[in-house]
Amino acid sequence: MKNEHRLLRKFEEMEKEQKIAEIVESSVDKKEDNLTDFEFYSILYIKARANFILRNFEEAKKFLSQIEKWAIDHNIELFVKSKVLEANCCTITGQLVEAQKIFEEIFTKYPEIKEYPFYTNIIINYGHTFFYQGKIIDANNQYIKALTIAKERNLRQDKIKNNLALTYTQLGNYEKAIELLEEVIKEKERMNDFQGWTIAKVNLGSICSYHGDFQRANENIDIAIKFAEEKLFIRELAGAHSAKGLVLLKEKKVLKAQQHLEKAKSILEQINVKDILPEVLVRLGFIYFLLGEYERVEPIIDTIEKFAEEQKSTLFLVWGICLETMVRFEKNQDKNALRQIENVLDISLEFNIIPAFIQASVLALYIYAAIEDVEQVNEISIRALKVVEEKEIKLVQIQLYIILCFVNLILNNNKALMKYFNKLSKLNKENLYPDDIKKLNYFVENRRKTNNSDNIDNEIRNVLIDFLQRISPWF
Numbered sequence: 001m002k003n004e005h006r007l008l009r010k011f012e013e014m015e016k017e018q019k020i021a022e023i024v025e026s027s028v029d030k031k032e033d034n035l036t037d038f039e040f041y042s043i044l045y046i047k048a049r050a051n052f053i054l055r056n057f058e059e060a061k062k063f064l065s066q067i068e069k070w071a072i073d074h075n076i077e078l079f080v081k082s083k084v085l086e087a088n089c090c091t092i093t094g095q096l097v098e099a100q101k102i103f104e105e106i107f108t109k110y111p112e113i114k115e116y117p118f119y120t121n122i123i124i125n126y127g128h129t130f131f132y133q134g135k136i137i138d139a140n141n142q143y144i145k146a147l148t149i150a151k152e153r154n155l156r157q158d159k160i161k162n163n164l165a166l167t168y169t170q171l172g173n174y175e176k177a178i179e180l181l182e183e184v185i186k187e188k189e190r191m192n193d194f195q196g197w198t199i200a201k202v203n204l205g206s207i208c209s210y211h212g213d214f215q216r217a218n219e220n221i222d223i224a225i226k227f228a229e230e231k232l233f234i235r236e237l238a239g240a241h242s243a244k245g246l247v248l249l250k251e252k253k254v255l256k257a258q259q260h261l262e263k264a265k266s267i268l269e270q271i272n273v274k275d276i277l278p279e280v281l282v283r284l285g286f287i288y289f290l291l292g293e294y295e296r297v298e299p300i301i302d303t304i305e306k307f308a309e310e311q312k313s314t315l316f317l318v319w320g321i322c323l324e325t326m327v328r329f330e331k332n333q334d335k336n337a338l339r340q341i342e343n344v345l346d347i348s349l350e351f352n353i354i355p356a357f358i359q360a361s362v363l364a365l366y367i368y369a370a371i372e373d374v375e376q377v378n379e380i381s382i383r384a385l386k387v388v389e390e391k392e393i394k395l396v397q398i399q400l401y402i403i404l405c406f407v408n409l410i411l412n413n414n415k416a417l418m419k420y421f422n423k424l425s426k427l428n429k430e431n432l433y434p435d436d437i438k439k440l441n442y443f444v445e446n447r448r449k450t451n452n453s454d455n456i457d458n459e460i461r462n463v464l465i466d467f468l469q470r471i472s473p474w475f
């Protein structure tokens with residue numbers, strides 16, 4: 001067998017075994033290694049992927065640029081693979097509009113991609129650009145398209161179903177999300193993919209918690225933790241402890257949640273895995289905040305802001321600022337401290353970073369609802385609604401209509417209540433959040449029948465806070 005094929009296979013094996021750092025450090029010389037052009041650029045593509053996995057996005061783009069200059073005239077399939085990876089770099093770094101442009105150019109200029117074996121992956125990655133903009137319904141439609149094609153071609157469906165479970169969860173269709181994950185678990189068992197099985201069990205548990213089924217949530221995640229410990233699936237174990245912490249946080253079992261999140265943090269630091277560490281840290285910081293241990297929150301804020309700078313993540317920056325704002329507010333009991341979150345809203349809009357704007361808005365709404373400043377909840381909701389209506393982010397529009405209905409019930413503003421209720425009914429064709437809308441109808445009817453508005457207002461406020469918790473990234 002020729003030397004060039006052995007070298008190429010070596011790189012492919014390294015990729016399969018996830019020896020990512022080894023790939024990045026390895027050198028390739030086309031002449032010295034006696035490689036054909038295609039073999040040389042295929043190896044560069046593997047090196048680009050390795051850098052992508054290690055979040056060295058600029059380095060990955062350098063390799064991709066080299067590949068694309070050659071491949072556009074010599075191998076369109078490799079060119080398309082390279083462009084898709086370039087788009088994924090843009091997605092991860094928050095350049096979502098640029099990523100969408102790349103995908104749309106691929107779909108327009110290269111219709112032959114429909115025959116490529118990785119066509120469904122292109123559709124999934126295109127769907128991600130909508131998902132991270134908060135356009136969950138558009139993302140869901142892309143994932144459904146990918147799943148339909150995968151079924152027609154008898155391709156693997158587990159990863160697509162995982163993505164669909166995420167979007168259905170965001171859309172409040174927990175039953176469908178659970179059904180999909182149960183299918184994924186069976187598929188993983190058939191494939192003997194026990195790491196994937198562990199992840200799917202964790203995801204199932206997390207979604208059950210959104211549905212309010214905490215018993216089933218804990219059962220699935222506990223099974224995953226025990227299995228990951230036995231099989232030494234270290235990264236999966238960290239993810240399971242993180243998910244368990246989140247479930248316990250939803251159950252208001254703050255100290256137990258703290259124990260699991262601290263285990264997740266310890267494992268991730270030991271194995272030097274940084275991609276999910278900021279999410280664990282921000283939830284730990286939130287727990288320390290709830291416990292009044294502000295001196296433990298401050299180093300977490302510093303670490304999150306460092307991650308934000310390293311990974312060019314506006315979302316991490318928003319998390320850090322929001323934590324800092326909550327600590328300042330609790331220390332000084334000064335509502336003006338909360339204005340810092342509103343500054344985040346201004347900055348997010350200035351730079352057109354809509355996901356950060358939405359997440360900061362939801363957190364601000366939760367805080368103001370918790371301190372019973374309903375007027376401020378109303379003001380921020382109206383501002384956020386104007387943005388998401390303009391951007392046509394349908395899911396968030398529906399969420400804000402629900403929030404504004406509850407708010408105007410408390411404010412006793414029937415005209416505004418009916419305005420938002422009618423908009424909600426018109427837009428919500430998929431009947432998202434049926435339980436919350438059922439409660440809304442109940443409160444509207446009860447308000448007509450009783451004069452005891454104080455008790456009803458407290459009930460409405462509690463339901464509103466529960467809804468904000470469920471759509472918030474903090475819980």
